[in-house]
Amino acid sequence: MRWKGRKQSSNIEDRREQESGGLLKSKSSFGGIGFFVILVLFLFFGQGSNLLDFSGGKAKEQLPQNKKQADEAKEFIGVVLQTTEDVWSKIFAQSNQRYQQPVLTIFSNNVRSACGRTSSAVGPFYCPGDNKIYIDPTFFTELSRMGGKGDFAQAYVIAHELGHHIQSLLGTSDKVTRMQQRLNSKQANKLSVRLELQADCYAGIWAHHTEKTLHILEKGDIEEALNAAYIIGDDHMQRRAGMGINTDAFTHGSSKQRAHWLKVGLLHGSVKKCDTFADLR
Ligand SMILES: [Zn+2]
Numbered sequence: 001m002r003w004k005g006r007k008q009s010s011n012i013e014d015r016r017e018q019e020s021g022g023l024l025k026s027k028s029s030f031g032g033i034g035f036f037v038i039l040v041l042f043l044f045f046g047q048g049s050n051l052l053d054f055s056g057g058k059a060k061e062q063l064p065q066n067k068k069q070a071d072e073a074k075e076f077i078g079v080v081l082q083t084t085e086d087v088w089s090k091i092f093a094q095s096n097q098r099y100q101q102p103v104l105t106i107f108s109n110n111v112r113s114a115c116g117r118t119s120s121a122v123g124p125f126y127c128p129g130d131n132k133i134y135i136d137p138t139f140f141t142e143l144s145r146m147g148g149k150g151d152f153a154q155a156y157v158i159a160h161e162l163g164h165h166i167q168s169l170l171g172t173s174d175k176v177t178r179m180q181q182r183l184n185s186k187q188a189n190k191l192s193v194r195l196e197l198q199a200d201c202y203a204g205i206w207a208h209h210t211e212k213t214l215h216i217l218e219k220g221d222i223e224e225a226l227n228a229a230y231i232i233g234d235d236h237m238q239r240r241a242g243m244g245i246n247t248d249a250f251t252h253g254s255s256k257q258r259a260h261w262l263k264v265g266l267l268h269g270s271v272k273k274c275d276t277f278a279d280l281r
Pocket of ligand 1: 160164
């Protein structure tokens with residue numbers, strides 16, 4: 001992805017190291033087992049959460065991040081956020097709406113938001129309560145370790161969270177939350193999956209329009225994003241965790257579904273095409 005030197009968004013809030021401690025005080029002891037426990041907990045109980053997360057789990061590790069790496073991560077996130085602002089402002093303007101830009105908070109270890117205190121272990125998330133996206137950049141290291149390599153895979157993660165912001169602005173997430181309150185967890189999960197798949201599709205819309213205007217894509221980028229979508233599919237995550245496939249516990253969609261909806265967004269660049277709820281009507 002050709003991103004270096006591009007304009008960065010001013011809506012970045014860097015809260016790294018400000019809020020460490022708390023949930024993950026004993027960081028050194030929080031390795032692979034912690035990740036596994038959290039992953040399992042999330043796969044089974046994640047539905048009750050009031051935040052829209054990305055993948056449902058990540059390992060939290062002590063990675064010696066030097067300042068240069070940290071700055072580069074921030075720069076990258078800033079550039080991607082700027083491109084999402086450009087794309088979504090235009091799309092909203094086409095239907096005479098003003099796009100409200102979200103703030104993206106970069107944090108480390110854990111963070112306080114309108115959604116409560118959240119550990120990095122849940123991965124990047126969007127909090128509808130304060131309309132902010134929260135990312136601990138060490139998630140990208142974990143994603144890469146899980147096989148989701150490449151900068152465009154990371155951009156897709158950011159664009160997916162942006163997708164949740166769009167859903168919040170359009171009233172989709174509120175509508176789904178209200179419907180979920182009347183359903184059992186199995187049925188509620190099914191709606192959660194549709195919301196997540198739509199966020200993947202919206203990420204595709206971002207990629208479609210950003211490529212059209214800025215020609216950011218390099219060879220292999222699309223594959224990186226599709227591969228990341230596959231890696232974080234619920235079935236893949238369950239297999240990784242050594243569990244049988246339990247589709248009732250899916251909250252984000254299968255690998256195949258996630259890659260499919262990302263592709264739909266990529267190909268068409270249209271919000272209308274991202275109607276992951278269509279067959280429910
Ligand atoms: Zn999500």
